[in-house]
Amino acid sequence: MMALYCDVALPVPLDRTFTYANGIGTMPVVGARVLVPFSGQRLMGVVVRLHDEPLPEGVEAKPVQAVLDEVALLPDELTKLALWIAQYYVAPLGEVLRGMLPLSAEVKRQFVYRIGEAGRRVLYEGAAKGSSRRSRLTPEEQNREYAVLNYLESGESAKASALRSATQANKAMLDAMVRKKWLVKEAVAEERDARRSERVAVLVEGGGEQGGGRLPRLNENQLAVMAELAAVGGRMRVRDLRESLRDTGIPDSTLATLVKRGLVGLEDVAQAFDMGSVSTHGKKHAHEHALNETQMEALGTIAVALDRGVFAPHLLYGVTGSGKTAVYFAAMRRALERGKSALLLVPEIGLTPAMTGQMVAAFGSEVALLHSQLTPDERAEQWHRIRRGEARVVVGTRSAVFAPVVDLGIIIVDEEHDSSYKQEETPRYHGRDVAVMRAKLNDAVVVLGSATPSLESWANADRGRYARVEMRERVANRPLPEVELIDMRAEFQAVGKEEVFSRKLIEETQATLDRGEQVIILLNRRGYSFVVMCRSCGEKIECENCAISMTYHKPVEGTDGRAPVGQRLECHYCGFRRTVPKVCPKCESEHLYYLGAGSQQGEERLQELFPSARIGRMDRDTVRGRSDMERLLTRLHAGEINLLVGTQMIAKGHDIHGVTLVGVVGADFALGLPDFRAAERVFQLLTQVSGRAGRGDLPGKVVVQTYHPDHYAITFAAKHDYPGFVAKEMNYRRWMHYPPFAVLANVVIQSDKLEEATGWSGVLGRWLQKRAMEKVRVLGPAAAPIVRLKRIYRYHFVLKAEKRQVLQEVLRAMLAFAEAEGIPRKGLVIDVDAVHLM
């Protein structure tokens, strides 16, 4: 029964587990977290296996230092998911598990018991009910069990140690009671436990007088508690009360007794979780509309699957403004009604505060929010709320796919095409694909929704793996906006110089503002100019750390006559900043010039063109936190801003009814990037940003400035023809053996020494050439499109295979070969299903 060793997955970049020796007090279970020594540090890992297998001769296992969980922290389902991710993405299990457990805040933790529903029944309905099952226990043992239930009756949780000393129950008895579901056993941090149950003890006025008006007889301890409460005005947080009682040696159970006798009441002051000031600007919430026929049909398909309780992946293709949100909400509501939980993934919570606002409005305190701006403490708190089943609706970004919801019924992935679902560090998982796998492990429904589904998901629907649900019209018979393309080559010919905004866009903007309507203009680069070039030597000024042009940021006028601030050159990849040079750093020529308009320049030009417009800007420089975004959106909804310029942030799901004109500047630049997804991305961006126009009562219009008016990504977007675009793009992918017609991995070889990066890629290249059977195509080695990033030199291979298993095998064999050749693991980045090849 006692295993000698445990294998632990550690958060280190090594594709293996490590064996430690169990001790008397350090006997973990599989799924528990442990602290172990690892090359001079103390690391937290998760036990994945217990065994007695002898270690190799001469190897001695170091002992486990501490066991942090008495029972498995992760539900079985998530452990399985972790194993799948490690396998699928060729990622170290320990790093996968670390990402799943956002609990770094609580290494100091505790074990507590609460009374369960069954226990409450036994307590209230008496021994009779349970007597047959309980008959094996002696009367004395039965009494002890009652003492435990009594002790926990108030609903507060209690530490194992407190429970044992108060009731004489031993651990075996408590565990038996947990098995009978009389008790619930939970692993929580000490501080957390107090925080979440923000209970307040209140002196009950006239309490206990029912028995004839006399004050009931109280013992000394009970009187002391009453006095303590009375002294602070009759109200006190249970946590504080317990603390002060502990000092005087009064047991916690005294309070419980007073509660039972009706002298003290307990109020659950819901631990206020800050949902942020989320408003929906007077419009109706999505869940307040009666669903239209199309929405009902979409919901119907999903609901049928929910009711059957089987794994059922859906692709919901619904054009912009077709009312997908309302369908999501109705589907989640359905899951709740079936006693299940629902998980909604969104690309970035801060960008779409309205969505969160609607969630809270629709589901109230059942909602838990998980996003990147939570502190580790808050994250842990949400995690436990979810794990205990208190929050059955979870909305969050990528990693929320690991939220430990109880009884998962449905996962919805909104804007499933969004590349922010791909994690760009180890483990490089795709939140959307993990969502599908998780649904599978839980016999749950998964809905991937978008107006521009990824080709991967579309192909899965074509192959019958996903059920396709379509919403081809906007709600309320609103038309999709008319799109006009402006050929910027012709514009240049006509105007004779390079202008940011075409005459047509200026004219339409003026007309729209004159009608009292709103305009959004996309300029998908931030800063003022994104290239600074020397006329004499032709050099671009590059970042010191990266092979990337630096972006010029113009100074912002200082207020109160202070000097202008913020003038700089900045690298948008590593954040490096430098002063703006007067002369070319290479040839010292004074003829530096600035190319390419970013959003800052766009705003400046618009101010000149439309002096009376109320202009706002939305980009990473003006939106740092969630409150910035909310402020901007509020001003937009209120009409305080009537002309908004910004980067692709403005394209994300916003539902602003006054916007009737959308302008697009320079979005086709991305067509030239060396990435097979370039066309798909441009099509998505154009479609999404166009979708912001005409969402209210008035129809919308879109003006797209382009140097590639004939490119199919542009022409299909202009016609709102997603199926047409996809058909064409699929042909190209099939022809070129790219996803979704092959599986692909990007392997980056990196080092801060150029010779190492080139040397290693040579070694691996030769090996891969030999291994590259017909089954795996190898492109490279070649310099990565960004050959130097944050002072690291980068080379890469792209591997393509027909079969996923073949790809995984080659990658693993390559890792083993690299290790044998002495190439360090951190010199190799394996990106399975890479989204960016840069």
Ligand SMILES: Nc1ncnc2c1ncn2[C@@H]1O[C@H](COP(=O)(O)OP(=O)(O)OP(=O)(O)O)[C@@H](O)[C@H]1O
């Ligand atoms: N049945 C309905 N009748 C009228 N209006 C509706 C109905 N359902 C939703 N709406 C409204 O339609 C607008 C668009 O809905 P929603 O934001 O869900 O679109 P969407 O499909 O998510 O679009 P996008 O992909 O652009 O984000 C919202 O203002 C929403 O309140």
Ligand SMILES: [Zn+2]
């Ligand atoms: Zn840089």
